[in-house]
Amino acid sequence: MKKIICLSLLVFSLIGHAQNAKGTFELTPFIGFASSNYSTSEKNSNKPLTSTNLGVNVDYFFSNRWSLRSGLIFHTMGSKYQYNGSNTEKLRYVTIPANANWHFGKKRNWNLNFGLFMSFLTSATFNGDDMKDKVNSNQFGFNYGIGYTFKINDKFGILIDLQGVSGLTDVAKESSVSFTNVHSSFNIGGVFKL
Numbered sequence: 001m002k003k004i005i006c007l008s009l010l011v012f013s014l015i016g017h018a019q020n021a022k023g024t025f026e027l028t029p030f031i032g033f034a035s036s037n038y039s040t041s042e043k044n045s046n047k048p049l050t051s052t053n054l055g056v057n058v059d060y061f062f063s064n065r066w067s068l069r070s071g072l073i074f075h076t077m078g079s080k081y082q083y084n085g086s087n088t089e090k091l092r093y094v095t096i097p098a099n100a101n102w103h104f105g106k107k108r109n110w111n112l113n114f115g116l117f118m119s120f121l122t123s124a125t126f127n128g129d130d131m132k133d134k135v136n137s138n139q140f141g142f143n144y145g146i147g148y149t150f151k152i153n154d155k156f157g158i159l160i161d162l163q164g165v166s167g168l169t170d171v172a173k174e175s176s177v178s179f180t181n182v183h184s185s186f187n188i189g190g191v192f193k194l
Contacts, residue, residue, distance in 0.1 A: 021064035021108075028057040028071075028159055030189025036077040038171065040179035044081070049088065051076035053185050059101055069099040069113055075165070077181045089126050091135060091171070091181070093119035097143050109151065114144040117165065134173055139181060141167040149191055157191040 035048045055073030062068070073096075078089040099115030117140070124135040147161025167180035 021061045024061045025194040026057075026059040026061070026067070027192045027194060028059070028189045030055060030057065030159065030161075030187045032163075032185040032187030034075065034183060034185035036075075036079070036181060036183040038079045038179040039166070039182045040177055042177050042179075044179075047080040049076070049078045049080050049090065051090075053187075055095075057097075057189070064108055065103050067101045067103065069101040069115075070097055072096060075119070075183060077165075077183050087127055089131075090124070091121060092123045093121055093139065095119040095143075095165075099143065107151070109149050111147050111149070111161075112145075113147075115142070117141055117143045119167075135171060136169055136173055139167045139169040139171070141165060141169065141180070147187075155193045157193075159187070159189045159191050161187050161189075163187060 031052060031054045034051050034053045036051070037046055037048045038044065053073060053075050055071055057069055057071035057073075059067040059069045072094060075093045075095055077091045077093060080086070080088050095117050096119075097115060097117040099113040101111050101113040104110050104112065119139040119141075121132065121135055121137045121139075124130070124132040143163065143165045145161050145163035147159050149157040149159045151157040163185050165181065165183040167182065169180065170178050171181060172179070
């Protein structure tokens with residue numbers, strides 16, 4: 001009888017916890033250190049371009065395990081390479097992700113997110129000179145990541161995560177070689193439960 005009562009209390013507390021999470025929102029402003037490069041089937045000697053990125057994610061919870069994540073992210077992508085000297089291409093985008101976000105672990109502190117993204121080019125430079133007319137104004141692709149939230153209290157936590165982006169859209173409007181953006185970032189943010 002004691003086991004049945006304990007099991008019943010456990011089940012009801014889990015159901016109650018799931019009910020509390022369902023329909024809630026989390027808002028997470030963040031900043032991160034990023035590295036980007038171009039991906040191509042051709043051999044290249046490009047070097048990664050490092051930068052900072054920042055943004056805000058919004059999670060809508062369907063249960064205590066699943067949420068839909070979207071938001072706005074400001075990325076700098078591009079590459080460095082040697083050709084007639086040292087060259088740097090910087091492509092700045094505003095990105096809108098649409099991710100499924102799976103929360104796991106005993107206290108649901110871990111999350112694994114994956115989905116699609118759409119980016120809008122805001123500027124493009126080659127060694128500081130404008131080249132926006134040579135770059136596609138939108139990009140589409142996959143994004144994915146894993147993170148951990150240190151819960152400070154019921155309404156606030158600190159998120160640390162790794163995120164990756166793999167573009168599917170060619171960067172250049174016209175080029176004999178197809179190349180896309182790849183981007184990874186290490187981020188830290190404040191998680192506000194609304």
